[in-house]
Amino acid sequence: MHHKNILLISATTRLHDRMRDLSHAIDVSIALANQETFSQAVSSGHEFDLVILDAEGMGKEILNAVDAFVAENGFIPVLLVQDLDKLPTLRMPTQGKNDFILSTASVSEFEVRCTLLLWPGEESAPADIVTVDNMTINLATYQVYIDDEPVDLTLMEYSLLSFLVTHPSRAYSRETLLHRVWGFEYCGGTRTVDVHIRRVRSKVGPQVASHIVTIRGVGYLFRI
Missing domain, CATH: 1.10.10.10 (Winged helix-like DNA-binding domain superfamily/Winged helix DNA-binding domain)
Incomplete structure (x- = not known):
């Protein structure tokens, strides 16, 4: 496994502690963005290997902008974070390799889901x-x-x-x-x-x- 970059897009800070712990658990760097800073983040010159999108508080405009960004960059995998009571309205990207996770998920589950998207076929590569x-x-x-x-x-x-x-x-x-x-x-x-x-x-x-x-x-x- 080699180092990967993740872009977290969230309107709140509710995932920040888990993202910090995630960056300690697997070989990733994590950049933060919200609806106002998303365009700045994606035009910063950094290449991202995974987008984690927290759907809470996100409007249709930013969701469409994320869709366009991942499509223009070879369909970067997307991990969509959704609240349990809003699963019936889950809106997954139609192309690319994507997944979703509940907003209450533990760091361990985030680690597993992100690893599957970032290093497909290499999940157990490094010896424990x-x-x-x-x-x-x-x-x-x-x-x-x-x-x-x-x-x-x-x-x-x-x-x-x-x-x-x-x-x-x-x-x-x-x-x-x-x-x-x-x-x-x-x-x-x-x-x-x-x-x-x-x-x-x-x-x-x-x-x-x-x-x-x-x-x-x-x-x-x-x-x-």
Whole structure:
């Protein structure tokens, strides 16, 4: 699986927390738009691999604009978010590979639905278990073990470590790590990356820490 870009179009913020968690669970970046900013988002030069469209509060004009956008770009897959009581009025795009999901769905269900649309046929490509020296990472359960003993990592420490381990031998800037690991709405400074790297190194021990290499003037990479 390689990195994908998602455009979320929503009139509310009700999906934002789940989208942040989704960006931690799978290898995606998520851009936000509403009815007023949709045209700006699609003309920004970014290429999107999936559109998540929250139907709540959306007028016919924006729905037609989304239809035109996905058609003009090779029928980008659309995941339509609908409230349970409005399922009888569900309006699915007529072309392309699309799906729908209830607005109350969990992050886990969003992960499954998005994975099926973004990586068809590759859903189980990455192994759930990653081993480096005396460290084992279970990507399915978010657990890290050193010499078969669990390591007490915070969610962000785990997310940073697992991202670097699953993207080895490539240097990532602090800004990129903030975007890829902390998510689309993180507004803190790049110093937080250094702090988390230091904490991860101290918790995983010197053998694994030696794989986390500082690239002066750039950022970090995980060397195999």
